[in-house]
Amino acid sequence: MNGVRNVDIAQKRKHATYHLYTFTVSKLISTFGSSVYAFGISLFVLSLTGSAASFAVNLICSILPRTLLAPVAGFAADRYSKKIIVILAQVASMASVSGLLLYSLIAGLSLPSIYITTALVAASSQFASVTFSSSIANLIDPDRIQRAMAYNQSAVSLASIGGPVIGGMLFGFVSMEVFLLIQVTAYLTAVLLESTMNFRLFTNRDSEVAPEDQERMLSSLxxxxxxxxxxxxxxxxxxxxxxxxxxxxxxxxxxxxxxxxxxxxxxxxxxxxxxxxxxxxxxxxxxxxxxxxxxxxxxxxxxxxxxxxxxxxxxxxxxxxxxxxxxxxxxxxxxxxxxxxxxxxxxxxxxxxxxxxxxxxxxxxxxxxxxxxxxxxxxxxxxxxxxxxxxxxxxxxxxxxxxxxxxxxxxxxxxxxxxxxxxxxxxxxxxxxxxx
Structure with a gap:
């Protein structure tokens, strides 16, 4: 019996090691992509309008949805499958940028289309961010949670340093359509990596759904x-x-x-x-x-x-x-x-x-x-x-x-x-x- 238990623990640690590095790479790709997109699209708005007000509106479209939807994302993370939420959120970000790319090919980029895309990406990214944050203890064994948090912070730091640099280079050397295609590819890569992860590897709950399954969102919050x-x-x-x-x-x-x-x-x-x-x-x-x-x-x-x-x-x-x-x-x-x-x-x-x-x-x-x-x-x-x-x-x-x-x-x-x-x-x- 002890031998079976030891094998089970060893298998879990093996999967946790895979999660540790897959999570880091996925977070680096998605965060880097978001940083590059935010910087590049901001430069485009400024070059298109020359207006600080237009730039500020795009910034508001990025911040406001994240602020308003964070509690909703937390409710969803507690009630539904974390893996499905993360994947759907990344797919939604990919679809939003793909939609902007398709629109630009048909009618050309416009400020309303950029604002809408920025808001949609911010909203979907918040669902992915909150769900991932609440899932670390389910993905990684307790002894290595600090390392996972450190790797997560490293990914954010690298994206913060390199995102504006890469975004500026891409903005200067490639067309906006190629720029958007690169973002779509980044989101797709993150989705493929996250689909291989077991978000219930370390869990104390019998199911993905919280005990207050029948409660409404406001009551749950x-x-x-x-x-x-x-x-x-x-x-x-x-x-x-x-x-x-x-x-x-x-x-x-x-x-x-x-x-x-x-x-x-x-x-x-x-x-x-x-x-x-x-x-x-x-x-x-x-x-x-x-x-x-x-x-x-x-x-x-x-x-x-x-x-x-x-x-x-x-x-x-x-x-x-x-x-x-x-x-x-x-x-x-x-x-x-x-x-x-x-x-x-x-x-x-x-x-x-x-x-x-x-x-x-x-x-x-x-x-x-x-x-x-x-x-x-x-x-x-x-x-x-x-x-x-x-x-x-x-x-x-x-x-x-x-x-x-x-x-x-x-x-x-x-x-x-x-x-x-x-x-x-x-x-x-x-x-x-x-x-x-």
């Missing part, structure tokens, strides 16, 4: 919110993520404003500065793929957020101290690398914790609510910080944002919450950020 509210630690993680995304907007708005407008650093140097964020993320992803699993992820991430807050405040330092352009550029290159590295140090342990601690029957709804609420904060944050940077000295905005983020995380992740998450340990010992 309400149960997800109740589950979140009753789980204090998970609720703290979600609240912290919302706060981080809001204050992260200060970086997105303030970095360009300070570097380009206040310090007059050349725009090509700014491109390198921004790219260093993703280089730092890639470096941290590699680190987490080879290190042992973080033993106390909530506490580990708390210190990461505090360090991130200090780095956020550090964006305004070149405005306080007199720096040469070369010194300021070097400072920002190092700071953004550290910012990207710290970001992954926060997200990876928390992602592993959510995969393991959230009940499988609610995992899709929790990830859907998390993505929806976090994404909703970013446009609001960009608007607020955009107004603040115009009205208040930039160094005061970044410094105040850093202080607010420190106060927020110290309150949300106060010692009583840490004790509730890890009742077996004593708070305050330096060894508490250990590994197992």
């Amino acid at each position: 309400k149960k997800g919110r109740v589950y979140l509210r009753n789980n204090r630690v998970i609720s703290v993680i979600v609240s912290s993520a919302i706060g981080i995304n809001f204050f992260f907007s200060a970086l997105q708005v303030g970095l360009a404003f300070i570097v380009v407008e206040e310090l007059a650093i050349p725009s090509e140097h700014y491109g390198f500065i921004e790219a260093m964020i993703f280089v730092g993320m890639l470096a941290a992803s590699v680190y987490f793929s080879i290190r042992k699993e973080v033993q106390y992820p909530l506490l580990f991430s708390k210190w990461g957020i505090l360090i991130l807050a200090v780095q956020l405040g550090g964006i305004g330092l070149p405005l306080v101290f007199d720096m040469s352009q070369w010194a300021a550029t070097s400072y920002f290159l190092i700071l953004m690398f550290c910012f990207g590295f710290t970001n992954v140090c926060i997200n990876t342990p928390i992602g592993v914790m959510l995969q393991k601690d959230v009940d499988e029957a609610y995992r899709g709804r929790i990830f859907g609510l998390l993505e929806s609420m976090a994404m909703a904060m970013m446009p609001l944050g960009m608007l607020i910080f955009g107004l603040l940077f115009d009205a208040v000295p930039a160094q005061r905005v970044t410094g105040s944002s850093a202080i607010c983020l420190i106060v927020l995380v110290c309150y949300l992740m106060r010692p009583s919450v840490i004790r509730e998450a890890y009742p077996e340990k004593k708070v305050g010992l330096r060894k508490e950020v250990g590994v197992r």
Whole structure:
């Protein structure tokens, strides 16, 4: 009997290893394709209209569907077959781009057709993203979830670095029809890879359908919110993520404003500065793929957020101290690398914790609510910080944002919450950020 069980475990680990690399390649292809499409189509809109407003509308068409549909995608992930949802979502993205390609061959590209395609791709991509996020613990054995999360982050980082480069090259050297055909091929490849994966390899449920099968969507989403509210630690993680995304907007708005407008650093140097964020993320992803699993992820991430807050405040330092352009550029290159590295140090342990601690029957709804609420904060944050940077000295905005983020995380992740998450340990010992 033990021999049969050992064979079964060995087979599962073998399949999990296949999932680990297939998932990474699939995520890299689909994320890279989406990044290339977003950058290339944005350049096309700008070249077609020369209007920043048209560019902004295309951006809204990309963000709004993802924000609104994330909870719906989470509900679907909990109720229906995850594999079918992922495949159908990728097929929908492929069909949307194929439709735009066919339309361009018949009537030529137009702004309405681009906006519609962008919205459809954003909607279908959100279903694939939320479902994949809630499926990692079903695809990978528990001992390698951190590695899977690190590989996932590596794919995102590589796509963020290489997507604009490849998108710009393709936009400059091939026709828009060839550009769209490449995107269709990328989605098709991802579908073929995902169709070979077993999304129920590690599952605690008897079927693909959640216990509340007969409930309506709104009732099911309400149960997800109740589950979140009753789980204090998970609720703290979600609240912290919302706060981080809001204050992260200060970086997105303030970095360009300070570097380009206040310090007059050349725009090509700014491109390198921004790219260093993703280089730092890639470096941290590699680190987490080879290190042992973080033993106390909530506490580990708390210190990461505090360090991130200090780095956020550090964006305004070149405005306080007199720096040469070369010194300021070097400072920002190092700071953004550290910012990207710290970001992954926060997200990876928390992602592993959510995969393991959230009940499988609610995992899709929790990830859907998390993505929806976090994404909703970013446009609001960009608007607020955009107004603040115009009205208040930039160094005061970044410094105040850093202080607010420190106060927020110290309150949300106060010692009583840490004790509730890890009742077996004593708070305050330096060894508490250990590994197992």
